[in-house]
Amino acid sequence: MIGGIIIKVAFVAALAASLFYFRSRGLLRPKELNIARNAYHAATIGVMSAFALLLYFILTHQFQYTYVWNYSSSDLSLPLLISTAYAGQEGSFLLWALYTSIIGVFLMVYTSKKEYEPEVMSTYSLILSFLLLMLIFKNPFAHIWDTFPNDLVKSGVIPADVTNFVWLDQAKGIWAQFPVEGKGLNPLLQNYWMVIHPQILFMGFSSMAVPYSLAVAGLMRRDYSSWIRIATPWSVFGAMVLGTGIILGGYWAYETLGWGGFWGWDPVENSSLIPWLFCVASIHTTLTQRKSGAFVRTNFALSLLTFLMVLYSTFLTRSGVLGETSVHSFVDPGMIVYWMLLGFIAIFAAIGFGLLFVRMKEMPKVPVEHSILSREFALFLGAASLTFIAVFVTIGTSSPIITGILKGKASAVDISYYVKTNLPLGIALTFLSGLGQLLWWKTSQSTPFLKRLIAPAVFGAAITALVLALGSEEWQILLFVFCAGFSLLANLIVGAEIYRGNPKFAGGAIAHIGIAVMCLGFVTSERYDQKKTMALEKNKPAEAMGYQLKYTGYRPNADGKYGFVVEVEKDGRKRTVAPVMYFSEFTKSVMRHPDLINYIDRDFYVAPLSLEEAQVGAREIQQELVKEQPTQVSGVTVTFADFDMGNFEKGAMVEGKDFAIRAHLDVTDGKKSARLTLTMKGGGGQMPTFIGQDFVDTKGGRYAFNLIRIEPNREDKSQSKVQISVTPPNLPEAKPKDETLVIEASVKPYINLVWVGTVTLVVGFFLTILRRVEEARLKE
Amino acid sequence: MKPKVIIGVLIIAAGIVLSAVNFVQSNVEYGDFATAEKQQKKIQVKGEWVKDQDSFFDAERAQFHFVMKDDNGKICKVVLDGAKPNNFELATSVVAKGKMADGHFHATDVLTKCPSKYEGDAASVQKTL
Numbered sequence: 001m002i003g004g005i006i007i008k009v010a011f012v013a014a015l016a017a018s019l020f021y022f023r024s025r026g027l028l029r030p031k032e033l034n035i036a037r038n039a040y041h042a043a044t045i046g047v048m049s050a051f052a053l054l055l056y057f058i059l060t061h062q063f064q065y066t067y068v069w070n071y072s073s074s075d076l077s078l079p080l081l082i083s084t085a086y087a088g089q090e091g092s093f094l095l096w097a098l099y100t101s102i103i104g105v106f107l108m109v110y111t112s113k114k115e116y117e118p119e120v121m122s123t124y125s126l127i128l129s130f131l132l133l134m135l136i137f138k139n140p141f142a143h144i145w146d147t148f149p150n151d152l153v154k155s156g157v158i159p160a161d162v163t164n165f166v167w168l169d170q171a172k173g174i175w176a177q178f179p180v181e182g183k184g185l186n187p188l189l190q191n192y193w194m195v196i197h198p199q200i201l202f203m204g205f206s207s208m209a210v211p212y213s214l215a216v217a218g219l220m221r222r223d224y225s226s227w228i229r230i231a232t233p234w235s236v237f238g239a240m241v242l243g244t245g246i247i248l249g250g251y252w253a254y255e256t257l258g259w260g261g262f263w264g265w266d267p268v269e270n271s272s273l274i275p276w277l278f279c280v281a282s283i284h285t286t287l288t289q290r291k292s293g294a295f296v297r298t299n300f301a302l303s304l305l306t307f308l309m310v311l312y313s314t315f316l317t318r319s320g321v322l323g324e325t326s327v328h329s330f331v332d333p334g335m336i337v338y339w340m341l342l343g344f345i346a347i348f349a350a351i352g353f354g355l356l357f358v359r360m361k362e363m364p365k366v367p368v369e370h371s372i373l374s375r376e377f378a379l380f381l382g383a384a385s386l387t388f389i390a391v392f393v394t395i396g397t398s399s400p401i402i403t404g405i406l407k408g409k410a411s412a413v414d415i416s417y418y419v420k421t422n423l424p425l426g427i428a429l430t431f432l433s434g435l436g437q438l439l440w441w442k443t444s445q446s447t448p449f450l451k452r453l454i455a456p457a458v459f460g461a462a463i464t465a466l467v468l469a470l471g472s473e474e475w476q477i478l479l480f481v482f483c484a485g486f487s488l489l490a491n492l493i494v495g496a497e498i499y500r501g502n503p504k505f506a507g508g509a510i511a512h513i514g515i516a517v518m519c520l521g522f523v524t525s526e527r528y529d530q531k532k533t534m535a536l537e538k539n540k541p542a543e544a545m546g547y548q549l550k551y552t553g554y555r556p557n558a559d560g561k562y563g564f565v566v567e568v569e570k571d572g573r574k575r576t577v578a579p580v581m582y583f584s585e586f587t588k589s590v591m592r593h594p595d596l597i598n599y600i601d602r603d604f605y606v607a608p609l610s611l612e613e614a615q616v617g618a619r620e621i622q623q624e625l626v627k628e629q630p631t632q633v634s635g636v637t638v639t640f641a642d643f644d645m646g647n648f649e650k651g652a653m654v655e656g657k658d659f660a661i662r663a664h665l666d667v668t669d670g671k672k673s674a675r676l677t678l679t680m681k682g683g684g685g686q687m688p689t690f691i692g693q694d695f696v697d698t699k700g701g702r703y704a705f706n707l708i709r710i711e712p713n714r715e716d717k718s719q720s721k722v723q724i725s726v727t728p729p730n731l732p733e734a735k736p737k738d739e740t741l742v743i744e745a746s747v748k749p750y751i752n753l754v755w756v757g758t759v760t761l762v763v764g765f766f767l768t769i770l771r772r773v774e775e776a777r778l779k780e
Numbered sequence: 781m782k783p784k785v786i787i788g789v790l791i792i793a794a795g796i797v798l799s800a801v802n803f804v805q806s807n808v809e810y811g812d813f814a815t816a817e818k819q820q821k822k823i824q825v826k827g828e829w830v831k832d833q834d835s836f837f838d839a840e841r842a843q844f845h846f847v848m849k850d851d852n853g854k855i856c857k858v859v860l861d862g863a864k865p866n867n868f869e870l871a872t873s874v875v876a877k878g879k880m881a882d883g884h885f886h887a888t889d890v891l892t893k894c895p896s897k898y899e900g901d902a903a904s905v906q907k908t909l
Contacts, residue, residue, distance in 0.1 A: 069908065164909070179908035372783060381791070388795050395799065399807060409810050411824065417806035421799050533842035589869055609863040612839045622834040632857060632883045742839045742863070 003141030010046025119217030204242025212307035240765035271313030378436030434487030460486035511764025521753030701729030
């Protein structure tokens with residue numbers, strides 16, 4: 001109740017802030033400005049209190065709230081309880097609003113110093129108010145009896161054993177029962193990643209609203225250049241935070257969820273990558289505008305798109321529109337959220353691009369003066385490649401929508417689409433990220449420039465040769481490796497030169513080094529990985545890819561789940577991994593978590609597949625056959641011809657006499673055919689016994705057939721059925737076998753390059769922020 | 781025309797062609813077992829798991845065998861590379877991606893669809909009262 005009111009008040013305050021900021025622009029109107037600021041602060045306090053209140057309800061297990069009941073339970077640890085505040089859709093919108101409001105407080109101070117506050121904060125507050133509007137309709141504070149009125153709202157006398165109730169209308173005797181326990185958190189989310197990853201991701205999403213607001217403010221003011229200096233530190237901050245969030249998500253998928261790799265081109269992953277790519281592209285094109293004044297419109301468009309893509313991605317993953325086509329099961333949130341998100345996109349696209357269109361004609365046309373051998377042109381091509389990747393990923397992720405419209409039936413693209421389309425662009429990007437650094441602004445003298453190319457090119461070739469030593473690859477991958485190596489040394493050289501001049505200016509070079517190292521890590525760990533599926537019988541050593549593996553049994557972990565211990569021995573050093581499998585009541589299925597050993601030059605990765613219990617005999621397949629309908633059973637075609645009821649029809653069983661029923665089957669493997677007779681014998685009140693017959697195929701494989709049940713149909717003989725069991729020859733022979741752990745073991749060479757590259761990239765971003773903040777300050 | 785403009789136009793044209801071709805090629809269309817038998821292309825078949833027929837995990841080959849009925853009622857054996865998918869028991873429908881091979885549908889991927897799986901429903905609220 002109170003929570004819902006707080007959100008409504010915060011919404012009104014944010015909307016008021018937007019209006020008063022809008023009125024206060026241009027002229028000096030301290031009164032309006034003051035109201036606007038207070039309103040914004042009120043909205044922020046409102047969002048913070050709403051979040052605090054939700055946390056309080058979760059920590060005190062108030063299951064009378066639908067959200068708390070739906071996502072938490074009283075047995076969760078404190079960090080996990082906190083993370084349930086944003087595990088569900090309502091809560092994650094609240095977290096988004098929380099970060100948006102807090103970032104806005106800093107943005108207010110920052111832009112007021114740059115005298116840009118009214119326009120920026122007017123737009124930004126409008127964004128916040130839209131997020132709060134979503135929360136009014138997806139209210140995390142809904143009472144559970146409002147969600148399930150038919151089940152929980154009752155009237156009349158309260159039974160003596162019901163203590164968990166609340167009066168809704170005592171005069172009329174209407175009351176509601178509420179749950180005493182919550183449904184709990186999805187076990188997939190129950191780990192420490194859940195505590196940090198969404199926080200970082202939403203901080204990144206929230207900060208993407210800043211470049212949008214600044215672009216709109218620039219357009220409103222007819223300021224087509226200086227808004228960039230104010231916006232850049234925020235764009236770089238957003239790219240750094242969101243980039244970190246994306247990679248953390250990848251590491252979560254790799255280390256805990258067991259997707260096998262850190263990137264699966266899944267819609268949820270893509271949806272955070274797309275805005276990041278637009279953001280990074282805009283960082284590059286704004287850099288050109290600072291130097292030469294070009295790309296005025298492009299910079300507006302990219303900054304607007306960065307935020308609009310956050311909204312579109314949210315629409316893709318939250319509206320249920322991809323529902324049928326992804327590994328993730330998206331909850332269908334109802335039509336309200338669907339249309340609100342679409343409206344959200346439409347309104348902010350209309351504001352941004354509408355203004356851009358109106359102002360387009362009066363923008364200065366800067367004659368492009370740079371040559372092909374200029375840093376500007378390399379930056380342009382690089383930004384274009386980034387934009388293309390973003391567009392292709394958007395198209396791929398939206399393919400269920402596109403095919404739904406074109407063909408009437410939604411279908412997703414295969415992962416190979418992303419690799420095929422993006423690899424050539426990746427090659428171009430890595431090459432340009434090295435080339436651009438070696439080029440001068442405006443134009444470069446070709447001879448000295450070509451000399452500078454030699455060392456990086458030789459280094460790239462050397463790296464390619466090293467990678468080739470791991471095994472052969474297709475030429476595009478090798479070209480990608482060459483370009484990454486080229487870029488690595490080019491940026492190292494340039495970075496070292498800049499670093500000697502001013503260390504703070506080296507951010508760009510360091511970020512590019514990080515990207516180049518990451519790209520090398522992608523290739524070695526994803527293209528040169530080795531995989532092997534192993535069935536590890538208990539205490540029997542097995543060998544895979546040069547590692548000695550031995551499954552020694554399972555043991556309970558601290559959390560009560562079972563770890564399956566595998567000893568891994570390599571070069572005399574013995575270590576153990578203990579991947580986890582358990583049955584989850586929550587998802588009603590087996591959950592699997594991998595384990596890995598991190599060596600300096602590779603990971604040894606063990607994903608559990610299943611545990612096969614100790615068995616004594618061969619496995620049989622059960623199959624139901626309908627009369628005269630050929631059915632495939634384990635490689636042979638079986639047709640149930642007819643029953644031979646013998647003396648059964650004459651009432652033999654009723655009289656307690658011995659009887660025999662025979663079922664005739666025609667079995668063929670394509671070349672060899674045989675008629676088998678399976679017999680059911682009974683009598684004397686005993687349980688019937690079954691006598692089977694074997695079929696030997698062309699290759700000499702023996703299929704054991706037997707009867708399980710007969711279902712004669714007297715009215716319609718063609719509907720007579722028989723249930724049989726078949727033990728095919730290609731399945732394990734009848735030999736005793738101990739408990740067996742089935743795993744997929746893989747070796748991922750040089751995967752540490754990915755993580756080292758990531759850290760380097762973040763350091764590069766951070767240095768760039770420091771530099772650009774300082775630069776923006778100098779311009780005040 | 782300036783060389784830069786030509787380069788730009790060429791890159792954009794190449795990009796669009798590349799994307800369109802890849803998009804069409806890698807789009808995994810929906811079909812049923814009847815269409816799967818006719819063509820060699822990878823398709824995805826929606827249907828449901830026939831629970832009363834035997835399903836098992838072949839440890840030697842790490843393949844999960846089960847029987848599936850497509851939306852047109854045709855029943856086919858499916859062999860999946862990998863373990864039993866998560867939420868398999870709960871799924872109201874499954875989507876198998878793959879193609880026909882040796883009389884069975886060889887799937888590389890099986891998605892399980894559980895409508896409102898994590899959403900609170902009336903039955904589960906009764907359980908927690």
